[in-house]
Amino acid sequence: MKYVANLTKEDLSGDKIGVFFGTFAPLHVGHQAEIYKAAALNDGVLVVTSGYTGDRGEQIGLPLLKRFRYLRQAFADEWQIKVDYLNEDGMPKMPDGWDVWLEKLIVTIKRNIVNKKARITFYTGEEDYKREIEKRLGHDPQYAVSLMDRTILNISATKIRKHPLKYWDYINRVFRRHFVQKVLVMGASNSGKSTLIRRLARSANSPFSEDFATIYQEESNVADSEMDIKDYSNVIQGQYQANSAEINSPANNGLAIFNGDAIGLQAYSNLLLNPEERLQLAHLYNTTIKAEEMDLILLIPPFNDPKRKIIRKTGAAIDSQSYHKELLRLIDFYGFSDKLVILDAKNQPNDPAGYYARYLQALDAIEEHTSFDIEHHE
Structure with missing residues (x-):
């Protein structure tokens, strides 16, 4: 298989695009399983890491841009998966920042896809996130929200940050270098x-x-x-x-x-x-x-x-x-x-x-x- 260019990956094409977002501090096998599920059910997947100065990732030495670079490397050979980031600096803190954050996320999505009218499905493991997105976009048929099944791989980034060696096998190989x-x-x-x-x-x-x-x-x-x-x-x-x-x-x-x-x-x-x-x-x-x-x-x-x-x-x-x-x-x-x-x-x-x-x-x-x-x- 021809190696997919990492830094010049083409915009995602097709009528169905999955969007998987999170902090990814770090990326683990639970994230990967859902990202691959989204890739199987859509024409392409955009993975978006978001964060701000001093967030939980930066507190352990994984600031936003480093997470973005690691994610991009982790999916470098996946032509169907593209990676971008969303900087939350200057935005109101959640839950007050949902309107601004979602607006910026949609801008991020649109600049990474060919068909601007493609059906967009957001993938999240949080009930609150699903509810907040549907509250704002539920009236628009272009958008849908899918809730991840966390019981399939019961691991969290929080557990990993506290005990990285205990959960070593769950950490994505690119991110292991940090721990x-x-x-x-x-x-x-x-x-x-x-x-x-x-x-x-x-x-x-x-x-x-x-x-x-x-x-x-x-x-x-x-x-x-x-x-x-x-x-x-x-x-x-x-x-x-x-x-x-x-x-x-x-x-x-x-x-x-x-x-x-x-x-x-x-x-x-x-x-x-x-x-x-x-x-x-x-x-x-x-x-x-x-x-x-x-x-x-x-x-x-x-x-x-x-x-x-x-x-x-x-x-x-x-x-x-x-x-x-x-x-x-x-x-x-x-x-x-x-x-x-x-x-x-x-x-x-x-x-x-x-x-x-x-x-x-x-x-x-x-x-x-x-x-x-x-x-x-x-």
């Missing part, structure tokens, strides 16, 4: 960081990212001490994209664990580049770190293990103690100290290097600082 718990593991080169990340992620059956800097340096044939501004810029953006790919992965079960971020890279570049070069990268670091929004940072401090196998030799450009101090400084500078857990669990006689102790401490930290539950036994 994922993001855990970053940091540490100097050859600290066992990658191994710990892999084992934590597999213990939770969750996706994890690779250290993009290692991949980039191998492919570009460049050591730590040889990296310039262009290299760091490529790695900053590459690591962000690698982390984003895991967030958007179908394997995402509500937890994603990352092997690298902009703070870790900035700590490296601060120790290896001159002040002028660091200044040139500052804006990219700031914008990327702001967008990453980590929920938990696990930091492996320097430790001694004479039996440890050195895997990444390029990490010898700086010593682990200096890197650790710079990481702590940057974490505090960006205001993330409250999200930091230093993996400094005491060694046991049968675990002299502390690998298992750090693993258990990391599992406990994830359970304590996120809403994701990993069943494990000490």
Whole structure:
């Protein structure tokens, strides 16, 4: 099937058009079931997300325009379903705003359909909404209202907002990215960081990212001490994209664990580049770190293990103690100290290097600082 252009989707054609409206904070399988029902019973469906500044969606970080973009992506491959939004800013609050809101909704509908005289059916799950629309449009044969059957899929956006991981399977995959718990593991080169990340992620059956800097340096044939501004810029953006790919992965079960971020890279570049070069990268670091929004940072401090196998030799450009101090400084500078857990669990006689102790401490930290539950036994 030919992919349907998302940003240039054609106006809906036909004599019967369904209109499904709501806040969609977030879109869930109950919404989808009714939207697909409307699509089966009509020639096309217009999905309209509405809201205002400070609404219940924005209160959880899903403002109106973000919901609109997510919805448009969710139905990008559906030629029969088109998405638009209705901004309620400046309107009287409900129930006083019904006249203005409905008038604006009809304008929104008309600009998205070819046949302006098509039969319009509104789909809603609220008795009050049905009554208010019929009160205003019931005399016009062009319009009808259909009440959704909520008993088919008994889920609500309110339940999801309160307990997203509990109702994870009901959240549309595009919207899941907003609710994922993001855990970053940091540490100097050859600290066992990658191994710990892999084992934590597999213990939770969750996706994890690779250290993009290692991949980039191998492919570009460049050591730590040889990296310039262009290299760091490529790695900053590459690591962000690698982390984003895991967030958007179908394997995402509500937890994603990352092997690298902009703070870790900035700590490296601060120790290896001159002040002028660091200044040139500052804006990219700031914008990327702001967008990453980590929920938990696990930091492996320097430790001694004479039996440890050195895997990444390029990490010898700086010593682990200096890197650790710079990481702590940057974490505090960006205001993330409250999200930091230093993996400094005491060694046991049968675990002299502390690998298992750090693993258990990391599992406990994830359970304590996120809403994701990993069943494990000490």
